[in-house]
Amino acid sequence: MSGLRDGDDAGEPVDDGAGIESVEDGRLDGAGDTDGDERGAGRRHGRVTAHRTPPGGNSLAQWLRTRHPLRVTVQYVVVWLVRVVPSLRLRRWLLRRLGATVESGVAVGLEATPDVFWPDRITLREDAVIGYDTTLLCHEFLQDEYRVGPVEVGERAMVGAGAVVLPGVEIGHDASVAANSLVTRDVPPGVTVAGVPAEPMGAEDSEE
Secondary structure, eight states: OTTSOOSOOOSSOEEOSSSOEEEOSSSOTTTTOOOGGGTTSOOGGGGOEEEEOOSSSOTGGGGGGTSOHHHHHHHHHHHHHHHHOSOHHHHHHHHHHTTOEEOTTOEEOTTOEEOSSOGGGEEEOTTOEEOTTOEEOOEEEOSSEEEEOOEEEOTTOEEOTTOEEOTTOEEOTTOEEOTTOEEOSOBOTTOEEETTTTEETTHHHHHO
16 A cells, blocks of 8 residues: 555655645654643553644545545454454454554454554554454544644553543553543553543542
């Protein structure tokens, strides 16, 4: 699939001929802010790049401009197979065919969904566990732009069933994400988070 042309990934604003201006300076506006509770929290936006889309509709309505439709179709079929095949070994093999980095011992549960548009931005470190019906998102379609960022799940980290991990998030080694959580920022190594948005368990009690 490497021969199929996608949206530009240059480091400067460009027009790819399809009317999309791509801005990739390594972070979004405000990503460097560290005020209040955000200080030192490991914000994901520093790893997310924004691509402005032309006026006249939201970015999802213009998804054909972002990646080659044939590529997305093939990836969708492979992602569907990843969700339903019973073999963990086969799931790892399929994810690698999509371009994801999948190290040894990774266990991906049934119905877990890697990103359909940019699965190659996913990294799963050794012995990581991705629970049933988890979603790993490497993109966000917004009104005036779409955003793309990597997702990394560290060595021996665990992501519980039904959790959603947003683009740009890094989950540290031996960290845990509770079931049905929404992970909007980094999870430090060894820490357990839960909730929407996910926060370290026991954080409210410690503040009191």
